[in-house]
């Protein structure tokens with residue numbers, strides 16, 4: 495029997511961070527034995543953001559960085575198909591088809607689209623391509639007939655739309671697409687180092703997967719904590735405090751964490767000690783990932799080969815899906 499499929503991926507908008515790890519990468523790694531896994535590096539999606547539309551060099555470099563990030567997190571290149579979105583034009587064709595089934599109002603109401611316009615300070619300066627972002631994502635997913643999509647919480651509205659479009663297409667033209675399910679990671683949305691509710695490549699509040707020990711220390715020591723706590727003797731707030739959220743997520747020494755929490759609440763521990771312990775926990779957590787990251791950075795040809803092979807496999811699948819969809823729509827074949 496054929497294995498079930500995963501399609502997931504990342505924008506080509508910079509390097510991957512620890513939010514990706516707990517939101518989606520850890521699930522990808524866990525499930526790669528059980529599912530045939532397709533990882534898309536969404537380079538075309540990246541041009542949907544005003545910040546990157548005139549930065550092709552960043553998008554281009556990010557394709558390699560994002561692939562390396564996935565490999566460093568533990569995805570097995572022997573089993574996983576990695577591909578840049580732009581290498582599969584069938585996806586664009588399918589996105590146009592799907593856009594015929596997407597109510598215009600529904601596209602404008604998408605909560606993640608609305609949130610990103612605000613969070614990323616787009617004002618009125620967003621493109622039609624940005625509003626069409628979820629449709630293009632639906633085409634990414636449906637073109638390989640994915641069963642499961644491991645994502646962070648912010649992506650749930652897009653997966654919901656994908657399911658709806660698959661159902662609508664099937665009902666209108668005949669059974670063509672699988673209806674995929676979303677799978678959210680253990681941490682649905684990791685906060686940023688600045689206290690923003692989401693760590694995000696585009697917001698500059700990240701800890702990267704290959705962060706050097708020095709940069710890691712610098713970032714953690716400058717992290718946002720309880721803004722009302724001025725002196726180490728002031729009772730502090732643990733709940734919602736990003737430093738403690740990271741301790742809960744990345745520090746396996748639960749005793750240490752609960753001791754720090756207790757003393758922080760009472761005002762008997764300084765921020766410096768709490769942060770130094772976090773630096774040490776995070777460093778241990780990312781050390782093996784950083785090591786694999788460095789390996790692939792020094793073996794870029796290997797990374798390019800992995801992408802080339804992934805494109806060949808994905809193209810075959812996408813072509814077959816698109817052909818079927820067009821046949822169902824009774825479009826002529828010339």
Ligand code: ATP
Pocket residue numbers: 503504505506507513514516517518644645646647648649681682683684685692693694695696697
């Ligand atoms: P951008 O700011 O360019 O949108 P991003 O940091 O949001 O970048 P994406 O490439 O959009 O990263 O997201 C890739 C995957 O990682 C998605 O499934 C997304 O939900 C997940 N993800 C991103 N940031 C977080 C986070 N802070 N916590 C949990 N999951 C996250």
Ligand code: MG
Pocket residue numbers: 505694
């Ligand atoms: Mg994002």
